[in-house]
Amino acid sequence: MSDSVLKIQPIAESQSQSLKSRAYGALKAAIVNMNIYAPEAELRLDERDLSLRFGVSRTPLREALAQLDSEGLVRIAPRRGIFIVRKTKTEILDMITVWAALESMAARLATQAASDAEIAALHEHVDAFSTDEVAAKMGEYSDANIRFHQAIIGLGRSTLLTKITDELFFHVRAIRQRTIVEQDRARRSIVDHKEIVNALEARHTERAERLVREHTLKLRDHVERFVALD
Amino acid sequence: MSDSVLKIQPIAESQSQSLKSRAYGALKAAIVNMNIYAPEAELRLDERDLSLRFGVSRTPLREALAQLDSEGLVRIAPRRGIFIVRKTKTEILDMITVWAALESMAARLATQAASDAEIAALHEHVDAFSTDEVAAKMGEYSDANIRFHQAIIGLGRSTLLTKITDELFFHVRAIRQRTIVEQDRARRSIVDHKEIVNALEARHTERAERLVREHTLKLRDHVERFVALD
DNA sequence: ATCTGGTGTATGGTATACCAGTTGTCGCGC
DNA sequence: GCGCGACAACTGGTATACCATACACCAGAT
Numbered sequence: 001m002s003d004s005v006l007k008i009q010p011i012a013e014s015q016s017q018s019l020k021s022r023a024y025g026a027l028k029a030a031i032v033n034m035n036i037y038a039p040e041a042e043l044r045l046d047e048r049d050l051s052l053r054f055g056v057s058r059t060p061l062r063e064a065l066a067q068l069d070s071e072g073l074v075r076i077a078p079r080r081g082i083f084i085v086r087k088t089k090t091e092i093l094d095m096i097t098v099w100a101a102l103e104s105m106a107a108r109l110a111t112q113a114a115s116d117a118e119i120a121a122l123h124e125h126v127d128a129f130s131t132d133e134v135a136a137k138m139g140e141y142s143d144a145n146i147r148f149h150q151a152i153i154g155l156g157r158s159t160l161l162t163k164i165t166d167e168l169f170f171h172v173r174a175i176r177q178r179t180i181v182e183q184d185r186a187r188r189s190i191v192d193h194k195e196i197v198n199a200l201e202a203r204h205t206e207r208a209e210r211l212v213r214e215h216t217l218k219l220r221d222h223v224e225r226f227v228a229l230d
Numbered sequence: 231m232s233d234s235v236l237k238i239q240p241i242a243e244s245q246s247q248s249l250k251s252r253a254y255g256a257l258k259a260a261i262v263n264m265n266i267y268a269p270e271a272e273l274r275l276d277e278r279d280l281s282l283r284f285g286v287s288r289t290p291l292r293e294a295l296a297q298l299d300s301e302g303l304v305r306i307a308p309r310r311g312i313f314i315v316r317k318t319k320t321e322i323l324d325m326i327t328v329w330a331a332l333e334s335m336a337a338r339l340a341t342q343a344a345s346d347a348e349i350a351a352l353h354e355h356v357d358a359f360s361t362d363e364v365a366a367k368m369g370e371y372s373d374a375n376i377r378f379h380q381a382i383i384g385l386g387r388s389t390l391l392t393k394i395t396d397e398l399f400f401h402v403r404a405i406r407q408r409t410i411v412e413q414d415r416a417r418r419s420i421v422d423h424k425e426i427v428n429a430l431e432a433r434h435t436e437r438a439e440r441l442v443r444e445h446t447l448k449l450r451d452h453v454e455r456f457v458a459l460d
Numbered sequence: 461a462t463c464t465g466g467t468g469t470a471t472g473g474t475a476t477a478c479c480a481g482t483t484g485t486c487g488c489g490c
Numbered sequence: 491g492c493g494c495g496a497c498a499a500c501t502g503g504t505a506t507a508c509c510a511t512a513c514a515c516c517a518g519a520t
Contacts, residue, residue: 059289094391097339097388102331104331160321161324164328164394
């Protein structure tokens with residue numbers, strides 16, 4: 001069944017991006033798939049070695065590494081080496097605090113700007129896990145949890161809010177493996193989520209903001225008390 | 231009076247940094263000193279031209295430009311050119327919203343962590359301008375205003391909070407020249423500032439957070455209504 | 461055996477030459 | 491006079507060679 005309408009192929013996507021951006025993506029993916037907090041993790045990178053393995057010259061690779069450096073994922077020490085950065089506990093707590101500030105603002109905005117349908121869609125992220133099931137699905141829950149928060153931030157309709165928090169989540173996700181995922185905490189988390197959705201649905205601006213902030217600050221306290229880093 | 235103790239000069243500071251970071255600083259300073267929103271502003275940059283003018287090769291210059299690109303100050307269009315970015319009004323409003331979120335969180339933290347002396351020091355930024363003087367010192371006020379807000383954020387004791395807002399201020403400052411600085415708005419702004427300091431001194435966490443947020447969102451509304459960009 | 465000084469090597473920083481795509485212009489043909 | 495196409499020049503992307511410095515290792519003296 002051939003369509004009479006001319007089908008324009010999206011050329012932008014198929015077009016190979018610059019080697020720099022490809023190297024950037026590859027490195028970022030490699031870092032995220034690695035448990036950098038494992039004691040035996042090899043945190044050193046070598047420009048020439050990577051250049052050979054990627055099959056590109058050092059120039060685009062260096063630009064990719066420079067970007068990762070400015071994002072805080074790696075640290076470039078002149079004439080010493082390039083090292084994958086392990087965030088300190090203080091830095092992680094700091095990131096969660098900023099996250100709390102931004103997501104609570106997003107919730108505020110959502111009560112004013114999001115449609116009923118958009119808010120209702122949040123149920124997908126929450127209802128999938130009854131408080132009873134959490135124990136069994138603990139693995140999945142961790143990802144669903146992040147997606148729920150990203151969804152709220154998306155409702156804030158702020159590109160910048162989304163952009164900054166995405167970077168934060170990237171780092172926070174890296175320590176997820178170190179987090180002692182308590183069954184009880186997850187259960188209470190689900191309760192919090194439901195209350196948050198309720199507040200958004202009722203368009204209770206102040207309440208939604210407060211609930212989101214308190215919820216994320218609870219995570220902060222939890223990490224502060226129970227997660228071993230440093 | 232010659233001292234018998236050998237005086238070691240700190241060599242680290244005098245040591246010239248990398249060409250990349252010097253080029254980065256020079257470019258950033260050049261951009262901030264330029265009114266990029268003037269209609270006749272030349273927004274195009276040329277790698278080779280800059281390379282000649284700085285007296286360095288294209289390589290470190292490119293790395294500096296790449297960093298400015300990732301920060302959103304310039305946009306690198308492959309084989310087209312490098313352009314200084316004019317933020318759209320939407321983006322500026324977005325930045326002010328994020329600013330409000332972060333500073334209000336900083337105020338919250340300040341009520342819990344800052345010392346009385348630190349909070350008292352805020353008076354320096356506020357008392358310098360009585361509501362009567364504002365009209366005469368409108369020029370200075372704009373800078374003092376930013377410094378007041380930076381001081382509050384500093385009390386939050388969060389490196390990340392400071393880092394993100396510094397970048398935001400950089401962009402917002404660029405449109406200051408386009409802002410219609412109304413005498414009346416500045417006067418009310420000072421009143422707001424005094425109330426904020428009072429709330430911090432009284433350690434009223436919720437009130438301080440709210441006042442800071444509302445104050446910055448007022449600026450957002452003002453920009454939205456009275457500043458012409460785009 | 462230990463300390464010290466020099467030297468080699470590894471590594472990120474910089475310079476430069478070349479590549480590839482975009483754009484504007486000039487000239488030819490209609 | 492107008493439109494179109496080829497060509498030249500401009501500009502960012504990439505490859506590569508060389509530079510400068512931090513660090514480890516080794517030889518020699520103590």
